[in-house]
Amino acid sequence: MKPIRSFLFVPGSRESWIDKVPGYGTDAVILDLEDSVPAASKADARALVSRKIEPLAGAGQRVYVRINRSPFLYSMDDLLAVVKRGLEGIVLPKPNGPEDIDLATAMLAEAEMRNGVEQGATGIVPTLETARSLQFAHEIALRQRVTALACASAKNGDVARSVGFQWTREGLESLHFMSGAVIAARAAGKLPIAGLWQEVHDLDGLRESLRFHRRLGFVGELLLHPSNVPVANDEYSPSAEDVAYYEGMLRAFDAAQAAGRAAVIYDGEHIDYAHVKTAREIVELARLYRK
Numbered sequence: 001m002k003p004i005r006s007f008l009f010v011p012g013s014r015e016s017w018i019d020k021v022p023g024y025g026t027d028a029v030i031l032d033l034e035d036s037v038p039a040a041s042k043a044d045a046r047a048l049v050s051r052k053i054e055p056l057a058g059a060g061q062r063v064y065v066r067i068n069r070s071p072f073l074y075s076m077d078d079l080l081a082v083v084k085r086g087l088e089g090i091v092l093p094k095p096n097g098p099e100d101i102d103l104a105t106a107m108l109a110e111a112e113m114r115n116g117v118e119q120g121a122t123g124i125v126p127t128l129e130t131a132r133s134l135q136f137a138h139e140i141a142l143r144q145r146v147t148a149l150a151c152a153s154a155k156n157g158d159v160a161r162s163v164g165f166q167w168t169r170e171g172l173e174s175l176h177f178m179s180g181a182v183i184a185a186r187a188a189g190k191l192p193i194a195g196l197w198q199e200v201h202d203l204d205g206l207r208e209s210l211r212f213h214r215r216l217g218f219v220g221e222l223l224l225h226p227s228n229v230p231v232a233n234d235e236y237s238p239s240a241e242d243v244a245y246y247e248g249m250l251r252a253f254d255a256a257q258a259a260g261r262a263a264v265i266y267d268g269e270h271i272d273y274a275h276v277k278t279a280r281e282i283v284e285l286a287r288l289y290r291k
Contacts, residue, residue, distance in 0.1 A: 001147055002288055003191055003219040004028045004062070005236035006229045011036035012045035012065070018052050021061060024226045025233065028062035030091050033078055034069075042068065050081040057086025064125065066091035074104050079111040089123030089147060094158060096132045098139040105145050123147035125193070127222075129158040134177045137184035148191035150222055151181035154198055169205060171212050182217040195222025203231055210235040238286040246279035253279075 008026040010017050012033045021029050031049045033042065049065055056063050067078035067090055074092070082090075092104055101124060108122050124143070127150040128134050134151075141149050152159050153174035155167035165173040178194065185192035194213035197206045206228055210221055214236060221232045238246075249266050253276045256264035263272040 001191065002027075003236075003285070004148065004193065005220045005289075006223055006232040007064075007150070007193055007195075007220055008223045008226065008229055009036065009066070012049040013037045013041045015048055015052075018048070018056075020226075021056060022059045024229050026061075026223070026226075026229045027220065027233070028064055028088070029056065030064045030066050030222075031082075032066045033075075033082075034066045034093050046078055046081045050084070053082060053084055054086045057088075062088050064089045064091050066093060069093060074100075074107055076107060076111070079107055080114060083108065083111040083115050083117055083122055085117070087122060089125055091150070092124050092126045094129045094133075095126045095140065096130050097136045098143060101126060101140055101143040101146060105143065108145065120145070125150055127152055128177075128181055129162065131159075131162045134159070134163070134180065137181050138187060141184045141188035141190050146188070146190055148193050149181055149185040150193040150195060151178055151218075152196045152222065153178060153194070154196040157196065169208070171209065175216075178213070178218075179216055186217065191220065192218045193220045193222060194218040196224065197221075197228065198224065200225035200228060203227065206231055207235060233289075237289050238282050243283060243286045246282050249279045250276065250283070 004027045006026040007028050007030060008024060009030045009032050010021060012031045018031065031052065033045055033049060037045045053063050063086055065082045065087065068075040090108065095101060104124060109119060112119055112122060124145040125148045126140055126146060128137055129152055133140060137149060140146060153171065154160065160167055167173065182192045197209050199205055210232055213221065220236055223229060223232055249271060252264050252266040253271060263270060
């Protein structure tokens, strides 16, 4: 699965905003039926999002929908409305543990069957917003339909309340569980997604937060505002300097191999097969993003 650098929330009740999505440049969009939609507008938003999925997908946009949940179930009304051609996946809010992923998986299978969608076609991206979901992050990531884990550390958000941490711009208070989410996702072969920067007009602060998350091993970010998209795409892409460095490493190693050696000093560093594998992955990632 191609990584998602920018994962932009758009309220499912705002038609004019949804229509602008193809111009935002986001890798994937989350049409939100949950927290950004007033309770009285849920049904109208559901119908609007249902109409918009196929046109967006037809324009080349990767589309996800965040659905609602009650204390007992995820919304079957939401799923029946949005599980259709063009939907890449469901963003699953506030799972308490792997049992909630199993529940959502069964409900998704039912929605796919009723709507004539291929079984298993719809992915799940759980957002780890409870202490228990963070505790069982690896078990959640291992579920077959899960394609990515989203780990939120927003100021005063659900996870802050559940874990009890006090938010700082430096992010050290969330370092433990954010790193745990990265390891859980990568051990299961899934994408680790970070978030969520709330001071959406502070692009310098956003950039620093993205750099911190990328250093931890995340591949992309949940975003709240279109202005944040190009910053995320830039920070989560290999830079021109990175690409030049790793391409030079590959050339140096190829020359060493041609001379019968399996290691070389490149730019003052000892380089062997492990480093070359990393270099190839980064160069290939840059190629994917250029496409």
